[in-house]
Amino acid sequence: MLSERRYHITVCRGPECGDRRGSRALYEAFLASVAAHRLAHRCQVRWQSCFGRCTQGPNVLVREVTPEPPGPTPENGAAASPRATALYNAVDAVNVDEVVSQHVGAGVVVRALIQPPSLLGSRALSPSGSRR
Ligand code: FES
Structure with missing residues (x-):
């Protein structure tokens, strides 16, 4: 049942997302939004040090952590329950x-906020443009 689903919202605080792109404000915005949508009972906002997608930050992983129900498993013939998990990129406070309402509230991934891996690689550029 959808109302029983549980999620972790994990905001990157790595040196690129955190120091350069202000993920602290994003973290606070997620806390406020979860509370405003009355979803705190099934959603935890957390930190992560780096997702390896630094050039596309701030990055936020929303992962369903609903426990598997007891009983049949995919290995013994039962269908797997779909899990709504996504790494969102270049997340802004307006997103x-x-x-929160679509992914955590309704179990629907917001595909418009997902970018393919960057052609620039995962490491941030220094102010001079060289790889750090
Ligand atoms: S610093 Fe955020 S993905 Fe690396």
Whole structure:
């Protein structure tokens, strides 16, 4: 049942997302949005040090952590339950309510906020343009 689903919202605080792109404000916005949508009973906002997608930050992983129900498993013939998990990229404060209401509230991934891996690689550029 959808109302029983549980999620972790994990905000990157790595040196690129955190120091350069202000993920602290994003973290606070997620806390406020989860509370405003009355979803705190089934959603935890957490930190992560780096997802390896630094050039596309701030990055936020929303992962369903609903425990598997007891009983049949995919290995013994039961269908797997779909899990709504996504790594959102270049997240801005204006996106927070949409992610919380759609993903956590309705179990629907916000595909418009997902970018393919960067052609620039995962490491941030220094101010001079060289790889750090
Ligand atoms: S610093 Fe955020 S993905 Fe690396």
